[in-house]
Amino acid sequence: xxxxxxxxxxxxxxxxxxxxxxxxxxxxxxxxxxxxxxxxxxxxxxxxxxxxxxxxxxxxxxxxxxxxxxxxxxxxxxxxxxxxxxxxxxxxxxxxxxxxxxxxxxxxxxxxxxxxxxxxxxxxxxxxxxxxxxxxxxxxxxxxxxxxxxxxxxxxxxxxxxxxxxxxxxxxxxxxxxxxxxxxxxxxxxxxxxxxxxxxxxxxxxxxxxxxxxxxxxxxxxxxxxxxxxxxxxxxxxxxxxxxxxxxxxxxxxxxxxxxxxxxxxxxxxxxxxxxxxxxxxxxxxxxxxxxxxxxxxxxxxxxxxxxxxxxxxxxxxxxxxxxxxxxxxxxxxxxxxxxxxxxxxxxxxxxxxxxxxxxxxxxxxxxxxxxxxxxxxxxxxxxxxxxxxxxxxxxxxxxxxxxxxxxxxxxxxxxxxxxxxxxxxxxxxxxxxxxxxxxxxxxxxxxxxxxxxxxxxxxxxxxxxxxxxxxxxxxxxxxxxxxxxxxxxxxxxxxxxxxxxxxxxxxxxxxxxxxxxxxxxxxxxxxxxxxxxxxxxxxxxxxxxxxxxxxxxxxxxxxxxxxxxxxxxxxxxxxxxxxxxxxxxxxxxxxxxxxxxxxxxxxxxxxxxxxxxxxxxxxxxxxxxxxxxxxxxxxxxxxxxxxxxxxxxxx
Amino acid sequence: xxxxxxxxxxxxxxxxxxxxxxxxxxxxxxxxxxxxxxxxxxxxxxxxxxxxxxxxxxxxxxxxxxxxxxxxxxxxxxxxxxxxxxxxxxxxxxxxxxxxxxxxxxxxxxxxxxxxxxxxxxxxxxxxxxxxxxxxxxxxxxxxxxxxxxxxxxxxxxxxxxxxxxxxxxxxxxxxxxxxxxxxxxxxxxxxxxxxxxxxxxxxxxxxxxxxxxxxxxxxxxxxxxxxxxxxxxxxxxxxxxxxxxxxxxxxxxxxxxxxxxxxxxxxxxxxxxxxxxxxxxxxxxxxxxxxxxxxxxxxxxxxxxxxxxxxxxxxxxxxxxxxxxx
Numbered sequence: 001x002x003x004x005x006x007x008x009x010x011x012x013x014x015x016x017x018x019x020x021x022x023x024x025x026x027x028x029x030x031x032x033x034x035x036x037x038x039x040x041x042x043x044x045x046x047x048x049x050x051x052x053x054x055x056x057x058x059x060x061x062x063x064x065x066x067x068x069x070x071x072x073x074x075x076x077x078x079x080x081x082x083x084x085x086x087x088x089x090x091x092x093x094x095x096x097x098x099x100x101x102x103x104x105x106x107x108x109x110x111x112x113x114x115x116x117x118x119x120x121x122x123x124x125x126x127x128x129x130x131x132x133x134x135x136x137x138x139x140x141x142x143x144x145x146x147x148x149x150x151x152x153x154x155x156x157x158x159x160x161x162x163x164x165x166x167x168x169x170x171x172x173x174x175x176x177x178x179x180x181x182x183x184x185x186x187x188x189x190x191x192x193x194x195x196x197x198x199x200x201x202x203x204x205x206x207x208x209x210x211x212x213x214x215x216x217x218x219x220x221x222x223x224x225x226x227x228x229x230x231x232x233x234x235x236x237x238x239x240x241x242x243x244x245x246x247x248x249x250x251x252x253x254x255x256x257x258x259x260x261x262x263x264x265x266x267x268x269x270x271x272x273x274x275x276x277x278x279x280x281x282x283x284x285x286x287x288x289x290x291x292x293x294x295x296x297x298x299x300x301x302x303x304x305x306x307x308x309x310x311x312x313x314x315x316x317x318x319x320x321x322x323x324x325x326x327x328x329x330x331x332x333x334x335x336x337x338x339x340x341x342x343x344x345x346x347x348x349x350x351x352x353x354x355x356x357x358x359x360x361x362x363x364x365x366x367x368x369x370x371x372x373x374x375x376x377x378x379x380x381x382x383x384x385x386x387x388x389x390x391x392x393x394x395x396x397x398x399x400x401x402x403x404x405x406x407x408x409x410x411x412x413x414x415x416x417x418x419x420x421x422x423x424x425x426x427x428x429x430x431x432x433x434x435x436x437x438x439x440x441x442x443x444x445x446x447x448x449x450x451x452x453x454x455x456x457x458x459x460x461x462x463x464x465x466x467x468x469x470x471x472x473x474x475x476x477x478x479x480x481x482x483x484x485x486x487x488x489x490x491x492x493x494x495x496x497x498x499x500x501x502x503x504x505x506x507x508x509x510x511x512x513x514x515x516x517x518x519x520x521x522x523x524x525x526x527x528x529x530x531x532x533x534x535x536x537x538x539x540x541x542x543x544x545x546x547x548x549x550x551x552x553x554x555x556x557x558x559x560x561x562x563x564x565x566x567x568x569x570x571x572x573x574x575x576x577x578x579x580x581x582x583x584x585x586x587x588x589x590x591x592x593x594x595x596x597x598x599x600x601x602x603x604x605x606x607x608x609x610x611x612x613x614x615x616x617x618x619x620x621x622x623x624x625x626x627x628x629x630x631x632x633x634x635x636x637x638x639x640x641x642x643x644x645x646x647x648x649x650x651x652x
Numbered sequence: 653x654x655x656x657x658x659x660x661x662x663x664x665x666x667x668x669x670x671x672x673x674x675x676x677x678x679x680x681x682x683x684x685x686x687x688x689x690x691x692x693x694x695x696x697x698x699x700x701x702x703x704x705x706x707x708x709x710x711x712x713x714x715x716x717x718x719x720x721x722x723x724x725x726x727x728x729x730x731x732x733x734x735x736x737x738x739x740x741x742x743x744x745x746x747x748x749x750x751x752x753x754x755x756x757x758x759x760x761x762x763x764x765x766x767x768x769x770x771x772x773x774x775x776x777x778x779x780x781x782x783x784x785x786x787x788x789x790x791x792x793x794x795x796x797x798x799x800x801x802x803x804x805x806x807x808x809x810x811x812x813x814x815x816x817x818x819x820x821x822x823x824x825x826x827x828x829x830x831x832x833x834x835x836x837x838x839x840x841x842x843x844x845x846x847x848x849x850x851x852x853x854x855x856x857x858x859x860x861x862x863x864x865x866x867x868x869x870x871x872x873x874x875x876x877x878x879x880x881x882x883x884x885x886x887x888x889x890x891x892x893x894x895x896x897x898x899x900x901x902x903x904x905x906x907x908x909x910x911x912x913x914x915x916x917x918x919x920x921x922x923x924x925x926x927x928x929x930x931x932x933x934x935x936x937x938x939x940x941x942x943x944x945x946x947x948x949x950x951x952x953x954x955x956x957x958x959x960x961x962x963x964x965x966x967x968x969x970x971x972x973x974x975x976x977x978x979x
Contacts, residue, residue: 070956072940080935091935092707093950094747 012036012156013101013122015046025105028060028117032099037156038062040524041534041545043125043133044103048118056110058117059125059133060103061542063518069095102518104542106133130160135539139165144206149198149242150535151546161242162546164498166203168538170210170439174497175472178447180485181502185530188481188502189221192443193551196479198244199441200400208438208475209399213392213426215419216406217445220268224559225402226252226277228552235549246552249402254278255392256406257414258381262604263574266381267406268556271563276581281405282390282608283383285334287421288375289313292368294413294420294459304364311360312368316340323347324358334376334383341369379414384604390612392422394429397436416460419450423463423476430474439475442467447482451489461489468495486511499536501543503528517543571600575607582610583618594623602626657760657778658723661731664774666724672966673722673797686883688858691890692920696863698874701894701924704932708925709826709846712742712752714816715954716832718808719966720761720800726771730793732761732800734783735966736808737958738815740829741950749953753815756961757807759783761800766790783807813838820844832951835889835912842887842914848926849889849912852946854905856883858891868904870895875911875927878920888915894927896934897945907945 013032017023028046032038039062046058071077081088105117109132123129130153131137139146140163147163148170154160168174177195179188196212203210216222228248231239239246254277256267264270269278292309312331315321321329321340325347329340344357344365355362376383392403405422407415423442429435444450444464451464467478468491480496482488486508493499504525508514514522521543525534531550534543554562569577576591595603606626615621662668690696716738722730739754759781764772766787775782785799812831817840820829828846835841835849858881859867867876876893889912897907911930913919930948938944938952959967 071936076937076939080937082935087935091949092711092747092933093743093749093936093953095936095949096953096956 009123009126011121012038012124013044015117015119015122016100017116017119023117023119025108025114025116027102027104028058029100029102030122032101032122034097034099036099037124038099038101039155040065040520042155043106043130043153043544045123045125045129045133046117046120047123048120056108056115056118056120058108058120059106059129060117061106061133061544062101063104063542064102064520066100066102067097068100069097071095106541107135124156124158125160126158127160130162134162134537134544135541136163136165138539139163139167144204146204146207148195148202149244150195151533151548152238152241153544154547159238159241159547162535162544164535164537165539166199166207168497170199170203170207170441170477171472171475174538175477176468176496177477177479177498177500178485178488178493178496179479179481179500179502179533180483180488180493180504180508181528181533182505183483185503187528187530187533189445190531190551190555191500191502191533191548192479192481193222193225193553194244194548196402196441196443197247197249197552198242200249201244203400209436210439210441211397211399211401211403211437212441212443213403213405213422214443215415215422215445216404216408217415218408220408220556220560221445222404223254223267223269223406223556224274224554224563225249225404227274227554227559227563229550229554229558231550231552238547238549239552242549246549248553251398252277252402252404253393254404254406255281257281257379257410257418259568260380261568261571261574262381262384262600263571263578263607264568266409268408268560268565269406269563270565272566274563275566278406280390280611281382281392281418283421284389285332285337286317287389287391288372288383288417289317291417291421291424291459292372294416304361305368308360308364308368311358312337325351334372337372338369341365375413375417378411379417382410382414382418384608390608392425393436394425395434395436397440399437416450416458419444420460420463423467427467427471427474427476430476437475439477441477441479443479443481445481447480447488447492448484451480451492453487453489464492465489468492484508486513497538501525501528501534501536502532571603572596575603578607578611579618579622582614586619591619591622594619594626598626657775657780658733660774660778661724661726661771664770665768666726666731666771669722669725669730671722671730673720673801685857685860686881688879688881688891690877690879692878692892692923695877696859696866696879697877698866698870699877699924701873701875701927701931703928704934705925705928706932707743707828707929709828710743710824711828711830711950712740712819712823713749713948713950713954714738714740714812714819714829714831715951715958716808716812717955717958717962718804719962720804721966722797725793726762726767728793729763729766729790730796730800731767731771731775732797732804733966734759734761734800734804734807735963736804736811737962738808738812739954739958740815740819741954741957743950749950749957751957753819754958755811755815757781757811758963759807761785761803763787763790763796809837813840816841816847820847830948830950832954835914836881836887839887842889842912845914845916845918847914848930850930850948850951851910851912852943854908854910856881858882867893868908869899870908872896872898872907873931875923878923880915881912889913890915890919890923892923892927894930896931902945905946909946 013030015023015028015030021029042062044060048056077088131140146166148166150162150164152159153162179191181188214222226248231246254269256265256278258280259266265278267278316331318332323329323343325343327343331337331340348357348362407418426440451461467476471478485493506526509522509526532545532547534545536543572592572595575595576588579586579591606622609625610618610622613621718736720732720734723733724731735758737756740752741749742752743749761783763785783803785796789796789799816838820840831849833849833851835847841847870893872895874895878890878892881891891910891912893910895907899906933948936949938947938949941947941952
């Protein structure tokens with residue numbers, strides 16, 4: 001909603017130019033009264049009333065400010081006050097002083113010929129001026145507007161909406177958003193939440209369907225996106241001004257791995273009223289093996305390990321496979337894989353055929369076994385040794401839906417794995433145009449951790465680079481956040497078409513990446529209040545400060561207070577509760593009787609199968625799966641393998 | 653006033669010139685002995701005025717400027733372009749000055765009878781006021797320029813009077829007007845109970861002998877007894893000297909001002925109070941003006957205001973008059 005400027009606006013300043021401080025096509029200086037609403041970041045309009053070439057209007061943003069008086073030297077002030085600072089303030093006349101502002105040109109109309117800024121009158125920008133100055137007129141109007149409100153530019157009592165161009169925020173002209181700022185000010189996450197809300201409400205229909213996948217990597221930040229938060233009147237006014245309806249996200253689907261017990265969800269959203277929307281994220285061996293590279297640290301990366309993992313994927317997984325020692329395996333789970341490894345080691349030792357198995361050295365095999373075993377140990381709730389998977393709804397993503405993957409309490413290795421796999425699957429489905437939506441925003445916090453400027457080239461970092469550089473063609477858009485922009489890989493931040501800055505640390509502002517900012521702008525950045533951001537966008541020739549309303553969703557901390565997480569349930573209780581959630585007709589006592597004295601792994605497996613199938617008669621299906629899978633097996637007695645080089649006659 | 657009249661004169665045969673005399677910025681000091689009559693005590697004394705005091709009420713400040721330059725010669729007759737301006741700036745509760753009245757005038761000065769017919773005719777056609785100096789002053793340019801100086805002085809004094817008279821007539825209760833220079837030039841000012849003149853130049857001599865020593869060697873924060881200057885009979889005023897800054901180590905006139913006020917007994921009664929106020933006006937310093945030791949800051953600010961609005965081409969050149977080489 002762009003308001004027209006008042007016709008009787010009065011100038012607030014005047015452009016001045018001297019030989020030392022001339023006006024140029026890109027910068028100018030102007031003075032104002034001492035008492036003025038102008039400040040750093042203010043947008044102004046300069047008017048030259050037709051001299052020869054006609055009217056020229058220049059829009060600028062204030063980047064620096066100076067104040068000085070006619071005092072020739074500080075010593076004169078001392079002399080005038082006779083050395084008494086108290087008397088200096090008692091002088092009957094105030095010295096002449098000036099407020100001199102430096103502004104960077106945002107736009108000139110006409111744009112050609114490009115000329116120095118005229119020495120004209122300076123006005124505070126109106127709504128329409130802001131739209132013109134930021135070149136928003138190009139995408140605010142027309143047959144296919146693509147404007148996404150990002151916040152309100154505020155100066156001198158004016159609050160003008162600022163819009164981003166969806167073509168440059170979400171592709172295909174440019175894409176990606178990077179937001180940086182110090183932690184703990186509730187700005188980065190809040191800004192992304194508000195912006196995602198605005199995107200869902202304003203994403204133009206002609207651009208297709210859109211969804212968002214958010215990785216919750218710390219605390220309860222994103223755990224209550226479907227719950228309404230508390231808004232102040234000023235927030236509501238800002239929402240109205242931005243024409244965004246303040247409402248929580250809907251639909252929102254949460255995914256979280258289990259805790260190590262395999263039945264209690266590893267998330268802070270376990271309050272009985274909310275836990276229903278949380279689905280378990282459980283992966284088996286095939287899902288993990290596809291991204292085994294993620295599990296290998298830098299020292300592990302070698303062609304041999306890669307080759308063996310490929311061998312497992314191509315020749316072993318889900319196939320009838322003979323181990324060469326007389327055994328046949330069909331590997332579907334980690335447990336199956338472990339049996340194969342044991343058979344190989346035992347076979348090699350028993351046969352005395354040396355250290356090689358099918359061209360793979362036993363050390364390589366042991367290394368891969370160790371790493372894969374690590375996953376099932378360290379990510380016990382995420383990776384199931386022996387059971388079905390439960391995953392995001394690939395191919396069935398809904399328009400304007402939010403998918404939250406809660407990894408806050410997951411081991412870093414597991415976080416990497418989840419992140420790598422989900423983003424790769426998104427990419428894979430978007431390439432095939434088979435995701436269910438045309439574009440997906442992926443929100444990743446803590447880029448300092450996942451895409452550091454230095455450190456090893458991890459799989460996750462490579463993947464983030466890939467999204468940054470090629471994602472926009474696919475509709476895969478990265479919204480990344482971090483505390484220190486200077487310590488994120490420069491191609492990740494450099495490819496972000498839109499960049500936002502919350503309050504910054506002074507040390508961070510001293511890094512070379514911020515050299516383009518004036519000292520005053522840096523000071524403003526270092527003291528930005530909550531809810532205010534500096535935005536850079538391809539259409540804006542200079543950074544712009546905007547305020548955004550607090551998101552209309554429940555903040556993580558408030559959510560945890562209002563919906564305290566439920567205590568972990570005993571195994572039986574947890575299973576019964578999940579069955580009841582799947583089918584309210586399930587009678588808890590019956591279910592308890594069913595699982596009494598049964599092996600927990602069997603129960604988990606049956607529960608997972610039931611969850612995946614979602615049958616009409618949950619209890620009957622559960623009973624069937626449980627009954628079918630628990631057939632007692634006589635454990636195979638492992639053949640004792642004699643040592644290769646027995647030491648005879650050695651008493652110790 | 654059109655700025656192109658100079659070009660018209662040159663087209664009519666006058667020779668262009670660009671001479672800004674050194675004395676064009678202000679009045680020349682007079683070096684006359686006029687004498688004075690004491691009205692406070694039997695002999696001239698140095699009286700301490702006490703610590704700096706706050707202003708007795710709202711105050712406004714009046715000052716004027718004058719610029720003139722020889723812009724052309726017709727034969728040896730200079731044709732002068734002159735500019736005078738004056739302003740009253742009132743000090744508000746925020747301690748800042750705001751212009752409440754100002755006036756400007758631009759005019760030519762020459763001896764028209766001495767001009768050639770073509771130049772004279774062109775000057776007549778130009779929409780410019782011209783003040784003639786007496787024909788007796790024509791001849792050697794120096795003499796005529798001295799006469800020009802007098803005419804410009806008068807024009808400035810006139811414009812200052814034109815501002816001062818209506819202003820003091822409308823001045824509010826308890827409000828003061830401080831004028832840069834003599835009060836005695838203007839009857840309305842000289843008679844007003846709350847008008848003060850602050851004179852910075854001391855060409856006129858009012859005392860001799862010990863009294864002169866007393867007057868010119870005042871210590872800082874002291875004033876002389878109030879006296880009535882002679883030679884101001886047309887507008888009688890009372891006056892006293894006041895030392896704003898210690899002169900030792902500088903010059904006798906350093907920090908020395910002469911105050912003029914209405915010739916009434918109450919002036920004598922409040923001479924010390926008013927002096928204490930003016931001592932309070934020393935801060936802020938009116939630097940970088942060279943006369944900062946005697947120039948009150950508000951007066952300096954009025955002057956700065958007027959200068960900022962004066963035609964730039966009449967300001968004295970900052971550098972040498974040697975031709976610019978472009979290097």
